[in-house]
Amino acid sequence: MARQLPSSLLMFIASRAAAKRILDALHDAGFDDVTIAQSRLMMGIDPDGTRLSVLADRAQIAKQTATALVDKLEKAGYVERVPDPSDGRARLVRMTSRAEAALPLARAEEDRIEAEWRAHLGPELMDHLRDALSALRDITDPYQ
Amino acid sequence: MARQLPSSLLMFIASRAAAKRILDALHDAGFDDVTIAQSRLMMGIDPDGTRLSVLADRAQIAKQTATALVDKLEKAGYVERVPDPSDGRARLVRMTSRAEAALPLARAEEDRIEAEWRAHLGPELMDHLRDALSALRDITDPYQ
DNA sequence: CACTATAGTTCGATTGTGGGACTATGAGAA
DNA sequence: TTCTCATAGTCCCACAATCGAACTATAGTG
Numbered sequence: 318m319a320r321q322l323p324s325s326l327l328m329f330i331a332s333r334a335a336a337k338r339i340l341d342a343l344h345d346a347g348f349d350d351v352t353i354a355q356s357r358l359m360m361g362i363d364p365d366g367t368r369l370s371v372l373a374d375r376a377q378i379a380k381q382t383a384t385a386l387v388d389k390l391e392k393a394g395y396v397e398r399v400p401d402p403s404d405g406r407a408r409l410v411r412m413t414s415r416a417e418a419a420l421p422l423a424r425a426e427e428d429r430i431e432a433e434w435r436a437h438l439g440p441e442l443m444d445h446l447r448d449a450l451s452a453l454r455d456i457t458d459p460y461q
Numbered sequence: 462m463a464r465q466l467p468s469s470l471l472m473f474i475a476s477r478a479a480a481k482r483i484l485d486a487l488h489d490a491g492f493d494d495v496t497i498a499q500s501r502l503m504m505g506i507d508p509d510g511t512r513l514s515v516l517a518d519r520a521q522i523a524k525q526t527a528t529a530l531v532d533k534l535e536k537a538g539y540v541e542r543v544p545d546p547s548d549g550r551a552r553l554v555r556m557t558s559r560a561e562a563a564l565p566l567a568r569a570e571e572d573r574i575e576a577e578w579r580a581h582l583g584p585e586l587m588d589h590l591r592d593a594l595s596a597l598r599d600i601t602d603p604y605q
Numbered sequence: 606c607a608c609t610a611t612a613g614t615t616c617g618a619t620t621g622t623g624g625g626a627c628t629a630t631g632a633g634a635a
Numbered sequence: 636t637t638c639t640c641a642t643a644g645t646c647c648c649a650c651a652a653t654c655g656a657a658c659t660a661t662a663g664t665g
Contacts, residue, residue, distance in 0.1 A: 322598075323479070323571045323574070323575060324479075324575060324578065324590060324591055324594055325475065325476045325478075325479030325480065325571070325574060326476070326504075327591075327594035327595065327597070327598060328472035328473070328475055328476040328479075328594060329472070329473075329476040329480070330598060330601055330602045331469065331472055331594065331597045331598070331601040331602075332469045332470070332472040332473040332476060333521070334469075334601035334602070335467070335468075335469030335472075335601070336469065336473070352651070352652085354651075354652060354653090355651095360470075368612075368613095369612075369613065369614095370611085370612060370613075377477070378652085378653075378654085379653070379654050379655085380612080380613070380614090380654095381613095381614080381615085381616095381653075381654060381655080381656095382652065382653050382654065383613095384613070384614060384615085385651085385652075385653080386651095386652080389651085401612090404611090404612075404661080404662075405612095405660080405661050405662075406611065406612040406613070406660065406661040406662065407611090407612055407613080407661090408612080408613075427467045427469070430467070430469060431467060431468060433600070434468065434597060434600075437596065437597065437599070437600055438593050438596055438597065442589060442592060442593050442596070443593070445586060445589035445590070445593060446468060446589070446590060446593035446594075447468055447471075448586060449582055449586050449587070449589060449590035449593075450468055450471035450472060450475065450590075451471065452581065452582055452586070453471070453475045453578060453581065453582065454466075454471060454474060454475070455581070456577070456578075456581055457474055457475040457477075457478035457479070458474045458475075458478070496620070496621085498620075498621060498622095499620095512643075512644090513643075513644065513645095514642085514643060514644075522621085522622075522623085523622070523623045523624085524623095524643080524644070524645090525622075525623060525624085525625095525644095525645080525646085526621065526622050526623065527644095528644070528645060528646090529620085529621075529622080530620095530621080533620085545643090548630080548631075548642090548643080549629080549630050549631075549643095550629065550630040550631065550642065550643040550644070551630090551642090551643055551644075552643080552644075606665100607664100607665090608663100608664085608665085609662100609663085609664080609665105610661105610662080610663075610664095611660100611661080611662075611663095612659100612660085612661080612662095613658100613659085613660085613661105614657105614658080614659080614660100615656105615657085615658075615659100616655105616656085616657080616658095617654105617655095617656090618653100618654090618655090619652100619653080619654090620651100620652080620653075620654105621650105621651080621652075621653095622649100622650080622651075622652095623648105623649095623650095623651105624647105624648090624649090625646105625647090625648090626645105626646085626647085626648105627644100627645080627646075627647095628643100628644085628645080628646100629642100629643085629644085629645100630641100630642080630643080630644105631640100631641080631642075631643095632639100632640085632641075632642095633638100633639085633640085633641095634637100634638080634639080634640095635636100635637085635638075635639095
């Protein structure tokens with residue numbers, strides 16, 4: 318009998334499948350120049366814009382990496398950098414209308430996945446899953 | 462009120478935290494030249510060795526990528542390539558004693574994480590989590 | 606003012622990734 | 636047998652992601 322796969326690996330498998338589906342949905346809708354890492358960073362942007370270092374923290378990447386990702390997102394027209402009025406050193410990364418057009422598609426695909434999972438597991442087990450994952454965040458997410 | 466994070470993102474957060482801990486444990490034990498992608502590939506190797514294309518399927522990467530990863534693992538002394546007696550085209554990727562020395566450490570850290578999660582969630586919720594994740598694998602893992 | 610901390614960028618190197626083309630071997634059909 | 640096609644793996648090449656280190660500009664503090 319094979320060894321039980323660790324929970325973390327099972328999570329990895331499921332989360333990768335979901336990420337791939339969301340990215341495919343975006344690509345199919347014409348947003349075909351965005352990558353997984355870029356979309357992950359973009360999901361951290363607040364409506365009024367967010368500093369790059371905050372985005373880096375949220376995505377748990379170095380700020381040099383965030384700079385590179387924002388460079389590409391900016392070149393592709395998804396975000397723009399505007400001065401931060403409250404601090405001359407900082408700039409706010411803000412979504413453009415292009416990103417705001419893509420966002421509902423990503424959310425819709427997320428919701429679709431969530432619904433499929435609920436249908437597969439049944440409502441009760443799915444609720445347990447969400448409870449467990451939310452609780453785990455306390456001890457696995459340093460930047461919640 | 463903030464939007465609920467999708468389950469898949471919560472899974473991503475937790476699985477990344479676990480992967481990082483396992484990798485750190487290996488590094489601390491002197492296996493400091495292995496990377497996450499490499500260890501992920503290595504976990505797919507059967508005791509008697511596994512073909513490269515099978516490893517690529519299991520890790521869901523292209524076989525060129527698997528070739529590159531095996532090259533590095535081989536150079537670092539974790540795996541070796543031996544001819545496949547049943548097919549002259551194929552070769553079997555096999556763990557060396559170095560990899561077999563690292564494996565229990567990785568498993569121990571996995572078990573430790575699993576135990577901590579269980580302690581944090583309580584046994585009942587943890588069981589529900591495992592049930593849900595195992596069931597989800599049916600619809601998210603193309604190579605189970 | 607001087608000193609230190611912070612926000613962001615640039616440079617350079619490495620890893621991971623896959624498309625395309627290629628070689629060698631196996632398998633099956635004529 | 637020979638021809639044809641499929642498969643296993645590799646090589647070449649380009650690009651994305653990543654981060655350490657060093658740097659510039661601005662802020663804050665005594």
